[in-house]
Amino acid sequence: MRAAESRNLEYAVKASFLYKFGDYVRWPLASFPSDTTPVVLCVVGDDPFGRTLDDATNGEHIGMHPITVRRSPAVVTESGCNILFTRGSAAQSVANVLKAVAGQPVLTITETIDEGPRGIINFAIRDNRVRFEIDEQTATTHQLEISSKLLSLAVAVRRDMP
Amino acid sequence: MTDAPFRKSRYRTWAETLSERSRSALIAGVMAALMLVTAGLILALYDSQTYKAQKLREITVQVQILAASVSAPLVFDDPSATREYLNALQVNPEVDAAAVYDKAGVLVATLARDAKRATPEKAPDQQSVFADGFLTVVLPIMQDTRSLGTVYIRAVTEPLFRRLARYGGIFLLVTMASLVAAVLMAAHSALSRANTQLEARAAQLAESNRLLLVQIKEREKAEDALRQAQKMEAVGQLTGGIAHDFNNMLAVIVGNLSLLLRRAAQGETNLTRYAEGALEGASRGARLTQQLLAFSRQQPLAPVPLDPNHLVSSMSELLRRALGEHIRFETVIAGGIWTIYADKTQLETAVLNLAVNARDAMLEGGTLTLETTNARLTEADLEGAQGTSSGDYILISVTDNGSGMTPAVLAKAFDPFFTTKPVGQGTGLGLSQVYGFVKQSRGHIKIQSEVGRGTTVKLYLPRYAGAAKAERPERSVHNLPMGNAKEVLLVVEDDETVRRVAVDSLRDLGYTIYHASGALSALSVLEAHPEIVLLFTDIVMPDGNGRKLADDALTMRPNLKVLFTTGYARDAIIHNGVLDEGVELLPKPYSIEQVAQKIREILGPAKP
Incomplete structure (x- = not known):
């Protein structure tokens, strides 16, 4: 597979994962007043997905909730996002994005490769497959509960230390 | 196919040997098992769905x-x-x-x-x-x-098969359990059957036991008869000598009385000694007959305490008669002799038998010594004889210096019917009676004999702790209990002479006497004279039994007293050796003292 095609595939998979994660995360009740309240999926900063993300989420649901995709160069604490993917940008670095929504019931997702800042879920490529790491500790501070099913699929999990 | 019928009959026999109940129990068990298996199959099929x-x-x-x-x-x-x-x-x-x-x-x-x-x-x-x-x-x-x-x-x-196999195990267990139950039931019924058999066996045993007891009783009766026969044998031995002696006594009586008559005719008044002489002879004869009668009377065994010395002396007369004149009779009596406990008649018979044997061993004459002495026997002396124990005994020994016995004869001496005497001279029951008596009395017997020298037979009888019964002393003439004229008696006797003597004696004693010669006349006299208080009658009379007379008289006069007399030892009046209650008997011959005493006894103390 050529690099471009491979990259397309990678982000197609990642795009589907973005909303699929939603089935394995529990938000606080206040996040969704009703069953039909849409799940807001934000892409903050550079958008590597493009149409792929819209195509992937089109008609999909997380549980009963429809999915709304929002793009913005930066976020504030009151982001209104339930899921947030960021690569950072000149406007706001990944670290600042994460700082902005710290403690909020937002599922932060990053694709940091090196020692940089990571969200609750961080994509990683293993054996040519899209994998992910999960920081359960941060999820807890974000008032989020991650299903063990998802945790078991993660290649690395950062847990709460007793 | 010749095997098939045989095999079938074998099974049938086996099935028949089971009792009804165990068979039905077995069938029930098998049925239960089959039902369970069927139920199981149904369950399995249902379970399959x-x-x-x-x-x-x-x-x-x-x-x-x-x-x-x-x-x-x-x-x-x-x-x-x-x-x-x-x-x-x-x-x-x-x-x-x-x-x-x-x-x-x-x-x-x-x-x-x-x-x-x-x-x-x-x-x-x-x-x-x-x-x-x-x-x-x-x-x-x-x-x-x-x-x-x-x-x-x-x-x-x-697979269904595997499942059936799984259930099969359970069914097998259940079937086994029901079979065990059936077997238990069969065993139980077999047990109760065996129990019934045992009970029947026990009943049989009880019955056998009862029969055994009956047989023992019969044996005792036979032994009694044997004893009686032995007694008669001893008596038989005497008759010869006795008859001879009686003749002598009668001669004494007749002689004295004829002398008395002669002297009386001659005018002599002192005739006492002739009368006394006659009486003396008569009483000696009377004593002898008493002893004979005592022997031949059938009496049950009645052991009493006895003084051996007294017995020996009271037998002396009899023994002297039995032995005859050609044999010297000696007695050696020890002082302070202990008392024995034995049947008087049996002991007398034993001594008599020994005396007779001794006599027959001394046909040419000799000496017979009868000895009594106290003795102590040890275990060694008893030589392990059964039924005896060491201790104090009284020895009564009879010794003769006759022909003696060989060891072979000695060995069989006690066997019943064993005799060395020729046919007609002895039945051989004598020594066996002695042996039987000694054993019965828990004593010991020993014979020592030497051919040509003589024989000693030693009877050891155990010492009795109590005292011998004292015998009543005979009253003398001067102490006669008299009657008075107010006491009226009726004497019934068919023999005229005897009746005359009785009437005279009783009148002499003071009673008022009526008399009759038979039952019929007696009854009319009784009727005519209600003042009669006592009926004195012979038992055996030609025209009526004295017993029956008494019954009739008593019907007429319930308060009448009755005194029987008889010359016979056995009579209708005596049952099993014991007098009927209330029946008074005075055996003949009786002396005037005896009749006086008896009548006084019956009538009670004389009323003034």
């Missing part, structure tokens, strides 16, 4: 669990995780093959026990099917309303 449903449920659950497990791996496209969950099914031995397919129906992971029975390449459509001993369940993996993929599991179903 429920089994299928249950199996389906089980496998479906497994599929659902697997589906739930692999849903996330499928969503996030993690085939290794999918495979991991699939492999977990390996531990279930029922799972023959399993597979997971993605939502396109493409195989993601597979598991198969046997490569020949691999999973389908594409997800099949069927939901579930039982085929060829396998149950196949296929279910979609749903998330909300979306299908993520398909799960396939093929499981082994337990």
